[in-house]
Amino acid sequence: MLELRPCCEHCNSALPPASLQARICSFECTFCADCAEQVLGNVCPNCGGGFAPRPIRPAQDRINGNYLGNDPAGTQVRHRPVDLQAHAALAASLRGLAPEQR
Template sequence: MLEMRPDCERCGTDLPAEKAGAHICSFECTFCSDCTKGPLAGSCPNCGGELRQRPVRATALLDRFPASTERKYKANA
């Protein structure tokens, strides 16, 4: 099951699991659409893998299968 990380690792933008707009690589590194389409040009800066649109988790399933709350963005990192 996908971890559904809550933020963009590059800029810190919130990425709710129940909404579109997140992109992930095969290691689940997570980035927003603006970073993916802009500076990252579709490639994960951590592993070099392709960034693909993350699927949305149905709101009805979030209680049973919650998204991660661990934020990955590190300001000034």
Template structure:
């Protein structure tokens, strides 16, 4: 099962591209780094740890 790469911070709606730095919890709640820092890397939804989201390369262009 692939990781869901959400495109916005759940707190401030900052746009997050697949290459943007972001943090996620084990339920894939997604936050920008500044909001995560402000929340002391704790998810407000599940109280789980927020960790660095892996980057995903863009999909190859179709020919």
């Protein structure tokens, strides 16, 4: 089950379950759109992969109990500001490689 983390790992801004601003990597690292695009340049500081918009879990039960009420969003905050110097080196080493080639 996809973990819906409550905030951006870098800037700690709130990312509620229905947020269109949430971005995740394949390991579910979660950042806001601003940090993912502007600060991190679409390079996850934890794995080097790219980001995609986080899916929105349905708020209401429409099929077989598959909704936010049965599988709620996570509450554990993972505020781990990115070391921007280290990230710059990582991003530079990946420059020119598309996320699907990293």
